[in-house]
Amino acid sequence: MKAELLEIIGDDKRVWVDFIDEKYYSDQLGRIKVKPGAVVLPLKTKEVASVVKFANENSIPIIPRGANTGLTGATIPVEGSIIIDLSALNHIEAFDEETLTVTVQPGVPLEEIQAFVETKGYFYPPDPGEKKATIGGNISTNAGGMRAVKYGVTRDYVRSLEVVLASGKIVEVGAETIKNSSGLDLKNLIIGSEGTLGIVTKAKLKVLPKPAYTMSALAPFETLEEGIDTVLEILRANVDVTAIEFLEKEAIALSEKYLGLVFPTHKGNAYLLFTFDGESMENIRAYSDKVKDICRTYGALDFINLEDEEALQRTWQIRGAIVSAVESTSEQEPIDIVVPIHRSAEFVKYTKQVSQKYDIAVQSFGHAGDGNVHLCIIRGDLEEEEWKNRLDQILEDLYKKAHELKGLPSGEHGIGQTKRPYYLKYADETQIALMRGIKAVFDPKGILNPQKVY
Amino acid sequence: MKAELLEIIGDDKRVWVDFIDEKYYSDQLGRIKVKPGAVVLPLKTKEVASVVKFANENSIPIIPRGANTGLTGATIPVEGSIIIDLSALNHIEAFDEETLTVTVQPGVPLEEIQAFVETKGYFYPPDPGEKKATIGGNISTNAGGMRAVKYGVTRDYVRSLEVVLASGKIVEVGAETIKNSSGLDLKNLIIGSEGTLGIVTKAKLKVLPKPAYTMSALAPFETLEEGIDTVLEILRANVDVTAIEFLEKEAIALSEKYLGLVFPTHKGNAYLLFTFDGESMENIRAYSDKVKDICRTYGALDFINLEDEEALQRTWQIRGAIVSAVESTSEQEPIDIVVPIHRSAEFVKYTKQVSQKYDIAVQSFGHAGDGNVHLCIIRGDLEEEEWKNRLDQILEDLYKKAHELKGLPSGEHGIGQTKRPYYLKYADETQIALMRGIKAVFDPKGILNPQKVY
Structure with a gap:
């Protein structure tokens, strides 16, 4: 695979096969480590497309990755996979006051987009806590954040997306228009799909005039x-x-x-x-x-x-x-459960009960305006096995309770790899079958971020 | 099929096979008339599911239909098809101040929902011109309307949907939660799919406090x-x-x-x-x-x-x-083109040119705040053949221009049957193939509103 990737990328400083930086072995939490088969750092959509096409022809799994700030293991590689590191596709390509949009590559950090549009007198409302996350990651998880109460989430600000499909074809889903009732909504299908249907290589985002x-x-x-x-x-x-x-x-x-x-x-x-x-x-x-x-x-x-x-x-x-404060004292498991808003207090109360039951500290905080409860389940000084054991039990209890309250395992972080078992446990089988059917339409060989989400 | 449908519905006043009211032969415009094989008027989701299951097992096309106010021929039957008339599923089931939602059956007219929630001190923002349209139709076309500039479109107000799939299975897509990053977005896929992926039998809609x-x-x-x-x-x-x-x-x-x-x-x-x-x-x-x-x-x-x-x-x-004023003088063809907002003036100017070129009156009006231009192309006293001829040419020109301006054939009415050729002409082939692939996942036998949209 080395020769082919080198030929596609044409620059041996952007292809790694024999020596791969350990940072690519895992996600931000670093608990599960898998050595990928290769890492590429494309500078152009075309390079992404060519790598994906090659991988598809050879049934090699692809793991897209941005700033790796995800909290659900969505970027953990599988053995022999190619990681496409999109962090060098990091240009703000256009700002258009005629359509009130900004066009960005996927590797641009959120904070850079926010700062850039503010210099123009506009603002980009979605505001998740992690400002160093890339916009590609925000789109892949449909990131939410603080301002969602008034302004909605990432989904509400994506006008169109350039997407590399598993075949290597490049499509533009969505449109430059504000409204659209023309055909199935492929754009919203890509948003939140965590790299399982295609790789976002460009996004046109709606901006609003900056409040005074x-x-x-x-x-x-x-x-x-x-x-x-x-x-x-x-x-x-x-x-x-x-x-x-x-x-x-x-x-x-x-x-x-x-x-x-x-x-x-x-x-x-x-x-x-x-x-x-x-x-x-x-x-x-x-x-x-x-x-x-x-x-x-x-x-x-x-x-x-x-x-x-x-x-x-x-x-x-x-x-x-x-979160940083918690992590400075101990390992922690981040939770992103969302419940119907009138159930928030009940759910938070329940987290105190499980905290007592398992004698594990749980810190809760989050978005009270939309029922999205973040928890840090704190390891403290527990031995590895005991921690894993109690964590598993506490997670079982929490996701069960969330389901009973008509909640969901993720409000804004996504499902990725680590939440997948809990998601699948309570998700409707018929709908999971539809998702897998859709996945097979987009990605018949199942190369795009396999074993994630659904 | 008569015996089976009678057995499912169990009431011969809600099944028509031998004698079918002519109103079921066509859409609101009434230009194309096709006699369906049967019409049923279900009172329960279960009846819808049983009819669809029967139809699927016997490969009989299904045409869902509400108030039939659509303007794109989406409800025109195909020969031998079963029309499911959803207009008797017309109950507002619940209003919940804890989740700020109203739960409605698909046959409730929009104006009834608006009036109902206003008595509670809330309002339902989407406000398309046709207030007698049912909410099921609004969801199927992702209807927009006047207030979209500030409040968005139907898509933005659907929290969850109960949907009867082609198999007859009933699923609930979306959630009661405000946020959701858990799995592929099936809800947004159903919204705007014009009855091609499933039949909406219930909707939980977000409401807002009524502005003073x-x-x-x-x-x-x-x-x-x-x-x-x-x-x-x-x-x-x-x-x-x-x-x-x-x-x-x-x-x-x-x-x-x-x-x-x-x-x-x-x-x-x-x-x-x-x-x-x-x-x-x-x-x-x-x-x-x-x-x-x-x-x-x-x-x-x-x-x-x-x-x-x-x-x-x-x-x-x-x-x-x-529109009624225009129609009181002449037959007309309703157009719902949407262009990027800064192209609106250019597009409207172009409509004057084609009006002159073909010597046909064109009235334009619409939603200036989002580039959604409605046109009435007015037949006047033209003979049938001449009208069809000129209309076809004018439509070719208009949709071509819209495409050149990065516009789309529908901003809020949908594609249905009549706009389908123009939509397919300019739509990206890869994306149409994905849509058809998705359709095959939801509806392997292609029974749900066939030959519509994509």
Whole structure:
């Protein structure tokens, strides 16, 4: 395979066969390590297409990979596979004020897109926590993030995609038009498919005019349940809230210690963190006042408008560092369960029960505005076998509970490899059969990111 | 087949085989008439499933049908087919303030859903012109409508769907959760598939809190091009506009005459009609003032705030009656082309050229805020053969131009039967092959609405 890949790529500094950097053996978590057969670093869509065509003709599995920030093992190779590292396809190709779109290659980090469009007076609303993730990964997992309450998720901002199919053919799904009722929706099928149907090599993304003002506010509650119960009432009040995050005291404490920063309040045991944005600060304050009233009615101990820029940055920094703070003390298993929004409090309460039952620390935080609960299940000082054993039991319990509450194993991270058994356990068999049928249409030999998702 | 259908439905008043009402021979336009083999009127999902299962086992084509308000021949039967008339599956099953959803059967008319949720203080944003269309039809075509500029289209409001597959199995695609990154997106594949992949028998739709205030405003321009050029500038200004419709003097005149009503202005030759909504009238006025400034800068001859309820109703009545007004004078061919928004003016200008070239009247109107241009191509007093001849030529020209401008044959009506040749002419062959492959996975015998769309 070495000779063929060298011929396609034409540059021995972008093809690795004999010596492969160990970073390619695994995903970010690094628990499962498999040596791939080769790694290529294409600079052009055509190179991607040629590598895929070659792999397809020879039934060699392909693993697409970007910044490798995924949390579900979607980029873990299989033996003998070719990893296509898309991180060098990292150009912002066009910004078009006529169609209000930005055209990017898959390897552009999210933070770069956000910063770029903001220099033009626009903004790209999807805002997952991991800003170094590539847009290709965001599209492959239909990433969500903080601002989903008001603005929706990655899916809602993809106008069209250039996709390399298993055959090596290049297609453009979606359109430059805003509306489209012409044929089956292949674009939404590719979004969230985690590299199993094709490889995204270009994306045209919708941007919005940048709101003139944003503001955050923080409400401490005695218990998390009280906080989460408030959320539904806020959503019913039509107060144009951009983000509603929930946080717990313990997680905040870890993050404060990790960063050496102090959270604006230490009242209560749980917090709701709100963001608003809009064209007028007066409106934002009016909405924020309404939210304040609702919070007070539902038992908030305080309501702090974070109008001071420094306090604002500090608060979000602490929110953003929770996972790193946890990981600085121990290995952890990241969970991305989503439940119907009115079940959030019940689910979070259940996580405390399993934490006690198995004597394992569980930190929860996440997107209160859409029922997407992130958990860190913390290994602490458990021995390998005991950790695996308890983790497996706790996961069984959590995914079972999520299913009972009509929830799903992933709200925004995807299923990948590590969540696959839990997903398949509760997914409808008929639908899994349809997904596999669709996979066979796109990828008859099953070379694209095999043994992932469904 | 009569005996089997009678056994499944168990009520001879809901099965027709020997005597079939002629209304079932065609779609709303009534140009192509085909006698189906049978019509059934199910009252339960189970009956739909049993009929489909029987049809599949016997390779009998199935044509699903609601209020038959479609404009693309999607409900025209094929010979010997069974029409499943879903109009008696017309119950609103649940309204849930915990998940902010309404659960409806496919035969509920859109206007009934809108009215129902408004009594609860909520609203269902998608607002296509045809309010008597059923929600099943809206989902099957991914219907758009006026409010798409701010609120998006039907696709954006479907949380989950109950679908009868060709096998007769019943699945629920999508979820009760707000976010979902768990497996391939079968829900979006069903939406807009025009009955070719399955039959929607229930839908859980997202609703929003009803805005406290709405306002409309009207801006006359000397030419339509000037008006449409203004739109992009308005979208860039972040002024939270709900709808931007464009209208031409001639179409208005027809509608005025038809209704015996007078439009609020007769200045200029073209009009932009805006809607705003929100929680504060003050904000709405501030946004409307900004739009007024932009319109003036771009040559508007006036800017009329339609704050008077009577004038407001009258204006929208006249907008709403354009197609009926045209049809009261002549047969017409409805067009639903969508182009990238900055190409709208160019496309509308082109429609004037083809109108002259073929000496056929063309009225254009539509959704200026998203590049979705509706045309009525008007037969006038042309003889049948001449009409068909010229219509075919004009359609060839229009769809060719749309393709050149990176547009699509349908923004919200769907492809159905009548637009299929034009769609297939310019669609990418690889993608059509994927669509047909997907169809074969869902419907191996090809019984579901055959010879439609792709």
